[in-house]
Amino acid sequence: MAEVGYIRVSTVDQKTVRQLDGVRLDKVYEDMCSGKDTNRPQLKSLLDYVREGDVVHVHDISRMARNLEDLITLVKGLTGRGVQVRFHRESLTFTGEVNPMQDLMLSMLGAIYQFERSMILERQREGIIKAKEAGKYKGRPASVDREKILKLLASGLSIRKTAKEAGVAASTVQRVKAEVGVI
The missing domain is CATH 1.10.10 (Arc Repressor Mutant, subunit A)
Structure with missing residues (x-):
């Protein structure tokens, strides 16, 4: 049985040190990319590595996925293989056993993180529109001469x-x- 950690930050400027601090792990997978989808190299490596009886530790639900569909697919896929998934911040552990309250919590919290991401993107789009109107946003500089x-x-x-x-x-x-x- 392996204790496996999954850590994700969205940018290289963000620090991973607070995630899973103090948790004893045999192996850690760390992605520095958006959680908008599951196309993440270290997440794929983790999914290939874990076996029945292993425990995957994640700081919080939003680190694993930022949309509800991906979150549920990942958790059910792992638990269906006999791998436990533990979210430390929310104090939730998924084992594959039927637990309607945990399923409800996973769905609700996953939906909240998905909503939060949608709101961030909406505010970003609004900010870009305002900056363009003010002549302050020119977009990315041309990379081709x-x-x-x-x-x-x-x-x-x-x-x-x-x-x-x-x-x-x-x-x-x-x-x-x-x-x-x-x-």
Whole structure:
């Protein structure tokens, strides 16, 4: 039986030290990416690693998933394989045994975290709209020098040589050509 920890933060600026602090673990998987979906490398590794009898420790429900469907799928998938899932902040442990109160708590808390994420994204969109209206938001700076690519193409270089000279992929050169209508 292995005691396995799963830790997730959304950005590299955030610290993981408070999550599962003081919990004795045999192995820890740590992701530094959004919890918007389950496409996370360390989560996938954890799912491949754990076996029947293992316990997966997670600081809180929002660290495992930020939407209810993914949360329920992960917990049921793990417990269906005989793996326990323990959420420390909420003091909930899922074993696969029928427990209507725990299922209700998981669903309610999962829905709250999903709602919270939706509200954050809505406020972010509103802020971007306001910043654009005020002329303060210009978006991400262009990462491709379109003018340089067009000049190189106009000088007679092939797509591959232009890509190499501009430091971009050939598909980027083709996309720039298509955007400006150069054949």
